[in-house]
Every structure is written in C-alpha cells, then in structure tokens.
Amino acid sequence: QQPVQSPQAVILREGEDAVINCSSSKALYSVHWYRQKHGEAPVFLMILLKGGEQKGHEKISASFNEKKQQSSLYLTASQLSYSGTYFCGTEDSGGGADGLTFGKGTHLIIQP
Amino acid sequence: GAGVSQSPRYKVAKRGQDVALRCDPISGHVSLFWYQQALGQGPEFLTYFQNEAQLDKSGLPSDRFFAERPEGSVSTLKIQRTQQEDSAVYLCASSWESYNEQFFGPGTRLTVL
Numbered sequence: 288q289q290p291v292q293s294p295q296a297v298i299l300r301e302g303e304d305a306v307i308n309c310s311s312s313k314a315l316y317s318v319h320w321y322r323q324k325h326g327e328a329p330v331f332l333m334i335l336l337k338g339g340e341q342k343g344h345e346k347i348s349a350s351f352n353e354k355k356q357q358s359s360l361y362l363t364a365s366q367l368s369y370s371g372t373y374f375c376g377t378e379d380s381g382g383g384a385d386g387l388t389f390g391k392g393t394h395l396i397i398q399p
Numbered sequence: 400g401a402g403v404s405q406s407p408r409y410k411v412a413k414r415g416q417d418v419a420l421r422c423d424p425i426s427g428h429v430s431l432f433w434y435q436q437a438l439g440q441g442p443e444f445l446t447y448f449q450n451e452a453q454l455d456k457s458g459l460p461s462d463r464f465f466a467e468r469p470e471g472s473v474s475t476l477k478i479q480r481t482q483q484e485d486s487a488v489y490l491c492a493s494s495w496e497s498y499n500e501q502f503f504g505p506g507t508r509l510t511v512l
Contacts, residue, residue, distance in 0.1 A: 289441075319500065328403075328490065328503040329442065342500065374441045386432045386458070386492075387501065389441030 288312055290377050292390035299397050304363045307393045309375030311356040318351050318358040319376040319387055322369075329374060333360065337380065362395070370397045401425075403504035405491050411510045412481045420476045420507045424493030431474050432501060433466055434490040442490055448474060481511045 290311040297305055309318060317336045320343070321329035333343030335351035335358060343349070348361045362369055372394050376387030404423045412418050424431050430449055434442035435458075444458040450471035459466070463481075468474040478485055488508050492501035 321503075328505045331500045331502060334500050376442075386434065386444035386447050386455070387442075388444065389434075392441050 290390040296394040307360045309358045314380040316380045324371040405504040422474045422491030428493035432492045436488045
C-alpha cells in the first residue's frame with residue numbers, strides 16, 4: 288500500500304525550515320527519501336533502517352518512528368536548490384526482495 | 400560507470416509497436432530495479448533483479464511487459480504491442496544490494512500515439 292505524504296505542497300522563503308512527513312499502514316523495514324527536479328532523475332537523500340541505522344547527506348536530517356511507521360524529513364535553512372518534489376519510498380518488513388513503494392510526493396518551492 | 404545510464408532518453412511509438420528500453424547500471428551493483436512514473440506521480444515498482452535473476456516481477460502491469468538482465472549487468476525492459484496507457488517515464492535504478500540506497504538513471508520518456 289502506498290505511503291501517505293504530507294503536506295502535498297509547501298512554499299517557503301529562502302532560509303526557512305520545513306518538515307515533510309511520510310506515513311505507512313504496513314510494518315516497515317526501511318524508509319528512503321529522494322528529491323526529484325522536473326525532468327530529472329530522483330536523487331537519493333536519506334535511508335533510515337529499522338533498528339536506527341541512517342545514511343544520507345550531511346545537510347539532511349530525518350527520523351523514523353518504527354512503532355508508528357512514520358518518517359519525517361527535516362529541511363533547515365532552506366536554499367533555492369532545495370526546490371523540487373520530495374518522495375518517500377518504503378520497504379516493508381515482510382522479507383523478500385522487492386522495490387520501493389513511493390508516496391505521491393511533496394512539492395517544495397523555495398522563493399528568494 | 401559514473402552513474403546509471405538509460406537509452407533512449409525519449410521514445411515515440413505508434414500504438415501496437417514493440418519497444419525496448421535499455422539500462423546500464425553502476426558497475427558492480429548487484430540489484431537493479433525498473434519503475435514506471437506517470438506524470439505528477441511517484442515512481443511505481445515494476446520488477447527487480449539480483450544479478451541475472453529476476454526475483455520479483457509483481458509490478459509488471461501486463462504480460463506485454465518483459466524484462467531481462469542476462470549477464471547480470473545491462474538490463475532491457477521490453478513492451479510489446481504498446482498502448483496509450485503505457486506512456487510514462489521508465490526509470491531504472493541500481494544498488495549494491497537490496498535494502499541499500501538506489502541510484503536512479505535519467506529515465507526514458509515513452510510516448511505512445
């Protein structure tokens with residue numbers, strides 16, 4: 288089942304902060320965060336694994352609440368380059384090999 | 400290679416034609432994924448390979464879709480008898496292993512007329 292992202296869209300001024308949320312109804316093994324600019328490939332930002340391991344870019348932070356199956360991406364002191372659509376992708380804990388299930392995305396616009 | 404590459408970048412097909420989309424993953428990456436992305440939507444999983452083995456093809460929308468990775472490196476997604484609803488961007492991603500970060504290629508934008 289597709290994870291639910293919120294908000295659907297957000298407009299910020301440069302330097303402001305934002306939080307993007309991702310919620311699943313399934314038990315998750317991992318949550319992946321990507322940013323996609325129009326016409327380009329999704330770019331990896333962060334992976335959060337069950338058990339607390341995280342890997343990602345230094346300037347990006349995120350959290351993963353395993354009990355609630357929720358993850359949040361924190362964008363602080365936003366820059367113009369942060370504009371794009373943010374997707375969370377989830378892998379459930381059912382085992383086996385499968386790809387990510389992505390949310391519908393959160394559109395982020397940073398204004399100067 | 401430096402990144403995942405896909406070809407062609409753009410493909411226009413007449414309804415009923417067959418198409419083949421190619422993906423060159425990052426060298427050494429064991430896992431390879433295909434996704435379909437409709438306009439304004441997130442990528443949707445199609446199929447997954449670990450080396451040459453296709454371990455999951457549950458996302459393929461119909462038996463017109465077929466993927467292969469015969470030598471565990473380059474992969475091809477083939478769509479037979481294309482339909483208008485097949486129009487989308489087809490993304491390929493690779494990773495060292497499943498459950499690792501996936502690196503996406505630029506995609507192939509398929510338009511079926």
